[in-house]
Amino acid sequence: MTVVTYSEAWRSGLREEMNKDASIFVMGTDLQERGGHFSQVKGLAEEFGPERIRDTPISESAMVAAGVGSAMLGARPIIDLNFMDFAYGAMDEIINQAAKIRYMFGADLPLIIRATAGIALFGPQHNNSFESLFAAIPGLSVAVPYRPYDVKGLLKTSLRGSDPVIFIMHKKLTGAKGEIAGEDVFIPFGKARIAAEGSDVLIVTYGYSVEVASKAAELMKTEGVSVEVMDLRTVYPIDYEMVLQRAQDIGRVIVADEAPLFGSITGEIASTISEKLHSSLKAPVLRIGAKRVPIGANPQLVSASIPNVEDYQAAIRKVLTF
Amino acid sequence: MTEPGQAKDFLSQMILIREFETIAEGLTLRGKVPGGMHNSSGQEAVAVGVMAALKDEDAIASTHRSHHHSIARGMSTQSMMAELFTKSTGCSRGRGGSMHLVDLSRNYFGGNGIVGAGVSIAMGLALGIHILKKNSIAVGFMGDGAINTGRTWESINMAVIWNLPLLIVIDNNQYAVETFMDRVTGGKDFVARAKSFGMSAEVIDGQNVEEVYEATARARERILAGEGPQLINAVTYRYFGHNVGEVGKYRTQEEISDWKSNKDPIDNWISNLLAKKMITEDEISEIRENAKLEIGKAVEFAEASPFPDTNTVADDVDSGSLLRQL
Numbered sequence: 122m123t124v125v126t127y128s129e130a131w132r133s134g135l136r137e138e139m140n141k142d143a144s145i146f147v148m149g150t151d152l153q154e155r156g157g158h159f160s161q162v163k164g165l166a167e168e169f170g171p172e173r174i175r176d177t178p179i180s181e182s183a184m185v186a187a188g189v190g191s192a193m194l195g196a197r198p199i200i201d202l203n204f205m206d207f208a209y210g211a212m213d214e215i216i217n218q219a220a221k222i223r224y225m226f227g228a229d230l231p232l233i234i235r236a237t238a239g240i241a242l243f244g245p246q247h248n249n250s251f252e253s254l255f256a257a258i259p260g261l262s263v264a265v266p267y268r269p270y271d272v273k274g275l276l277k278t279s280l281r282g283s284d285p286v287i288f289i290m291h292k293k294l295t296g297a298k299g300e301i302a303g304e305d306v307f308i309p310f311g312k313a314r315i316a317a318e319g320s321d322v323l324i325v326t327y328g329y330s331v332e333v334a335s336k337a338a339e340l341m342k343t344e345g346v347s348v349e350v351m352d353l354r355t356v357y358p359i360d361y362e363m364v365l366q367r368a369q370d371i372g373r374v375i376v377a378d379e380a381p382l383f384g385s386i387t388g389e390i391a392s393t394i395s396e397k398l399h400s401s402l403k404a405p406v407l408r409i410g411a412k413r414v415p416i417g418a419n420p421q422l423v424s425a426s427i428p429n430v431e432d433y434q435a436a437i438r439k440v441l442t443f
Numbered sequence: 444m445t446e447p448g449q450a451k452d453f454l455s456q457m458i459l460i461r462e463f464e465t466i467a468e469g470l471t472l473r474g475k476v477p478g479g480m481h482n483s484s485g486q487e488a489v490a491v492g493v494m495a496a497l498k499d500e501d502a503i504a505s506t507h508r509s510h511h512h513s514i515a516r517g518m519s520t521q522s523m524m525a526e527l528f529t530k531s532t533g534c535s536r537g538r539g540g541s542m543h544l545v546d547l548s549r550n551y552f553g554g555n556g557i558v559g560a561g562v563s564i565a566m567g568l569a570l571g572i573h574i575l576k577k578n579s580i581a582v583g584f585m586g587d588g589a590i591n592t593g594r595t596w597e598s599i600n601m602a603v604i605w606n607l608p609l610l611i612v613i614d615n616n617q618y619a620v621e622t623f624m625d626r627v628t629g630g631k632d633f634v635a636r637a638k639s640f641g642m643s644a645e646v647i648d649g650q651n652v653e654e655v656y657e658a659t660a661r662a663r664e665r666i667l668a669g670e671g672p673q674l675i676n677a678v679t680y681r682y683f684g685h686n687v688g689e690v691g692k693y694r695t696q697e698e699i700s701d702w703k704s705n706k707d708p709i710d711n712w713i714s715n716l717l718a719k720k721m722i723t724e725d726e727i728s729e730i731r732e733n734a735k736l737e738i739g740k741a742v743e744f745a746e747a748s749p750f751p752d753t754n755t756v757a758d759d760v761d762s763g764s765l766l767r768q769l
């Protein structure tokens with residue numbers, strides 16, 4: 122298997138599919154010369170030309186609207202917003218248009234909106250955790266891959282599908298390396314995977330938090346605790362079959378991410394587990410998430426806003442006390 | 444013609460900005476500025492000329508590239524540098540960083556991380572001036588890249604139909620990240636576009652501080668005379684990469700050196716003043732020396748300041764005002 126970065130995995134999947142399907146094209150700011158702010162399409166403009174790797178003005182609502190219109194006509198647009206924070210300027214096009222077209226008109230809408238998100242530096246307006254917002258919108262599917270392997274596999278599925286996809290990649294994973302599969306591996310939405318096997322505590326998470334959870338799981342081995350880490354890969358749909366099965370088997374569950382706890386994906390999952398498995402759980406479902414604050418520029422404030430490995434360890438110890 | 448005192452002020456401010464940016468660039472490369480910064484070197488005359496023509500009561504909203512606007516508005520370079528370092532003594536208490544410099548006491552309503560957002564907020568400032576019956580204007584800065592955001596034109600249209608006291612200044616360095624303006628701007632003519640919206644507009648040499656000052660003063664007068672919103676397209680150039688540390692292939696070395704050697708706003712202003720015998724070489728050296736001292740102090744202040752107390756992380760998300768039983 123080939124080892125590439127998270128960004129290269131996107132490029133790899135994109136290149137393979139673009140070679141097969143001439144209706145796929147990408148648009149966004151600074152894609153041609155710069156290759157995107159995260160090098161996600163570096164070199165592809167030379168390969169596919171400026172018609173298929175299109176540079177746009179800084180016009181996010183028009184970009185997404187162009188995606189909606191061209192997708193309805195049968196093209197396969199990928200709108201690359203670079204930073205997910207710029208999606209705010211295109212919310213009507215995403216939520217009121219893209220998400221509802223099929224329900225209203227019965228039309229296919231093979232539109233992908235890709236952007237990098239997650240918490241890192243750059244201050245309040247470049248750090249938002251949007252996944253729960255998008256996942257809450259009927260009609261949208263939301264990919265949040267952790268491994269390069271899943272970036273590629275989920276992208277390829279998205280490009281063969283006929284529904285709008287919000288494809289969220291994490292800033293801190295941009296240069297992270299991992300294996301990718303070949304041409305024929307497609308990862309369906311709504312299928313989680315076990316990132317680390319365990320038997321005492323289950324952590325359900327996604328995106329960069331898979332890394333933090335896995336570190337915590339490793340550290341807890343010294344305390345004789347066996348932690349399982351589940352990587353959801355998509356937060357809509359959620360693989361409830363696997364979540365509920367493992368939750369039932371293990372009986373102690375933590376749901377974790379780095380979004381503010383209030384109104385988050387973790388709340389959705391925790392309540393579903395509690396509702397369905399109440400009597401078979403050994404402890405209440407715990408949650409790990411961020412404070413309800415904007416993300417400051419100062420790195421210490423950033424760390425104080427989002428959970429770290431110690432918070433995971435503390436939650437693991439706590440769920441074991443019941 | 445600018446009188447000698449003001450002429451020297453223009454020079455001092457432009458040199459202070461250049462010094463701030465030069466030192467801040469180096470500090471950013473050394474990891475002192477979390478998240479990095481957008482350097483405005485080359486664009487000093489736009490900031491200094493505009494701010495000099497404004498009054499204290501005028502209200503301003505800026506962009507992600509706003510160090511020069513902030514200094515020209517008279518902000519403390521210490522609180523600015525501390526903010527770049529994300530220290531608690533920074534103007535945004537370390538929460539905003541380089542993109543979000545602010546000084547409410549100077550009616551300077553902050554930088555912005557979202558392209559086009561500042562200029563739209565300036566339209567709101569202008570509406571506020573109108574509603575509150577103040578005798579002042581609002582100024583919104585934007586880049587050439589912001590010219591193609593929808594919100595910009597929604598705001599301009601509102602300013603025109605309501606005849607708001609709004610001045611828009613395009614700090615037009617001709618590139619948005621690595622994209623040359625002509626590649627993405629239909630019609631290529633910002634002034635014509637503004638005029639088609641019913642707004643008065645003119646293009647000026649953004650490297651000539653006096654021209655910027657005079658154009659701004661004229662626009663301000665027209666606005667106060669009730670002639671409606673005005674737009675100035677000030678053509679300028681950014682010497683460094685979009686973010687600190689970036690070197691791209693999107694523009695030629697010749698183009699960069701042409702702007703630096705032939706159109707530099709500071710060098711040109713100095714030649715102008717020397718030719719008119721409005722300044723001496725000694726005075727220029729003193730100005731440079733003072734700028735070095737001031738920025739040196741700003742760095743010392745920033746270095747010595749504490750980082751924000753992490754116990755305050757959740758403070759001020761809202762004020763709690765709605766929880767009170769009235």
Ligand SMILES: Cc1ncc(C[n+]2csc(CCOP(=O)(O)OP(=O)(O)O)c2C)c(N)n1
Pocket residue numbers: 150179181207210507508556557558585586587588589590616617618619620685
């Ligand atoms: C809505 C939005 N889209 C994209 C970006 C990313 N971005 C930051 S600065 C910039 C270029 C802005 O160019 P311009 O307006 O000319 O200002 P300059 O950087 O040249 O000062 C872009 C695309 C953003 N901050 N906001």
Ligand SMILES: [Mg+2]
Pocket residue numbers: 586587588614615616617618619620
């Ligand atoms: Mg520009």
